Amino acid sequence: MKPTILVTGATSGLGLSHSIFLSYQGYDVIGIARSVPSLEELEERYRKDHRKYKIKNGKVIAGKSTLPADIESNLSEKLELIRFYKCDITSTESMEELFNSIDKLDVLVNNAGFGLFGSALQLSLEKEREQFEVNVIGQLEMVKRSLPLLMKSNQAKIINTASLAAYYGIPFQGHYSASKAAIHKLSESLRLELKPTGIQVCTLDPGDINTPFNSSSVRQTTGQGADMLDLEGLMSSLEYLPLPSYLDDKTKEAIKRNEREVWRNIVKNLVISPPPLVVSRKLEKIIRKRKCKVHYKVGSRFQVIAISAAQRLFTDNFANWLMGKFYGL
Numbered sequence: 001m002k003p004t005i006l007v008t009g010a011t012s013g014l015g016l017s018h019s020i021f022l023s024y025q026g027y028d029v030i031g032i033a034r035s036v037p038s039l040e041e042l043e044e045r046y047r048k049d050h051r052k053y054k055i056k057n058g059k060v061i062a063g064k065s066t067l068p069a070d071i072e073s074n075l076s077e078k079l080e081l082i083r084f085y086k087c088d089i090t091s092t093e094s095m096e097e098l099f100n101s102i103d104k105l106d107v108l109v110n111n112a113g114f115g116l117f118g119s120a121l122q123l124s125l126e127k128e129r130e131q132f133e134v135n136v137i138g139q140l141e142m143v144k145r146s147l148p149l150l151m152k153s154n155q156a157k158i159i160n161t162a163s164l165a166a167y168y169g170i171p172f173q174g175h176y177s178a179s180k181a182a183i184h185k186l187s188e189s190l191r192l193e194l195k196p197t198g199i200q201v202c203t204l205d206p207g208d209i210n211t212p213f214n215s216s217s218v219r220q221t222t223g224q225g226a227d228m229l230d231l232e233g234l235m236s237s238l239e240y241l242p243l244p245s246y247l248d249d250k251t252k253e254a255i256k257r258n259e260r261e262v263w264r265n266i267v268k269n270l271v272i273s274p275p276p277l278v279v280s281r282k283l284e285k286i287i288r289k290r291k292c293k294v295h296y297k298v299g300s301r302f303q304v305i306a307i308s309a310a311q312r313l314f315t316d317n318f319a320n321w322l323m324g325k326f327y328g329l
């Protein structure tokens with residue numbers, strides 16, 4: 001029988017791409033998110049993520065599709081096969097409803113998550129809680145609720161989405177980096193704890209991938225929206241983030257300058273990054289593996305090699321300094 005795979009955050013970016021690719025590969029896919037748009041809208045989102053983009057005079061120029069012809073031609077058919085459910089991974093009732101509706105599960109792909117932008121000097125306790133509520137507690141709750149079904153499978157896997165940010169903290173994305181580092185550690189422990197059950201646990205750690213991730217970071221941080229291709233809109237959207245009054249003007253200006261520079265680099269990097277399909281292909285390979293490793297890095301060759309090299313060769317101080325340089329500090 002086809003393995004059943006539950007993908008969280010299945011209506012956008014990586015989760016949408018995973019759901020389509022896995023459906024295309026013949027898996028039985030259940031996709032969840034807080035709201036489920038029409039299949040036409042999902043198709044449009046997926047196509048938008050899978051175009052080649054370049055930046056010219058501060059504007060994004062869209063190029064050709066990066067999708068293979070066989071996926072392009074079967075897209076709506078494959079989307080129709082995905083079983084979408086509305087579910088908020090921070091709501092107990094919502095998760096209860098979901099698990100009352102499904103009776104088979106072989107692989108949990110814990111993917112739903114978002115990023116905040118801003119420093120600890122700027123973000124409220126409420127925002128900080130939301131960050132950990134979704135990225136950490138939500139993922140963990142999904143694991144706990146999936147276990148009874150996974151126990152019945154002889155090929156069970158839990159694949160938790162972390163990030164390359166789990167290895168080294170990104171400036172002005174400390175909360176996000178910390179949430180992903182927490183997923184690393186929880187997954188490492190869980191993997192050892194679940195050994196007698198036969199359920200395998202690993203993390204999937206993408207680098208920059210071109211998805212609406214930055215738009216959603218802006219929405220989550222400020223409550224306002226900006227399209228993933230609107231560089232100016234994205235760059236100006238975080239200007240308002242206030243700094244505390246106990247800082248003198250010179251210090252405030254220096255922090256603001258750094259913040260602008262980092263955000264500018266983050267926005268520019270994402271849109272020219274690899275498309276989500278790169279990560280979905282890696283995910284499918286992990287699902288097929290008899291034994292999975294603890295962590296899988298995926299993304300641009302440069303980012304994956306740089307992080308691997310930093311882990312093996314660099315001191316923590318040097319790696320921290322390099323992270324600053326990469327983001328323009």
Ligand SMILES: NC(=O)c1ccc[n+]([C@@H]2O[C@H](COP(=O)([O-])OP(=O)(O)OC[C@H]3O[C@@H](n4cnc5c(N)ncnc54)[C@H](OP(=O)(O)O)[C@@H]3O)[C@@H](O)[C@H]2O)c1
Pocket residue numbers: 008009010011012013014015032033034035036087088089090111112113114115134138161162163164205206207208209210211212213216
């Ligand atoms: N893109 C990157 O460069 C990158 C790099 C490393 C790691 N990642 C990680 O990859 C994952 C997916 O990111 P993405 O780039 O695909 O972001 P995205 O395009 O913003 O998609 C996020 C998905 O998560 C869903 N979601 C958010 N909160 C949820 C909740 N409480 N309950 C259920 N679903 C929820 C969203 O749908 P609703 O809003 O409708 O719920 C959406 O489907 C995240 O964990 C992210 O941290 C991304």
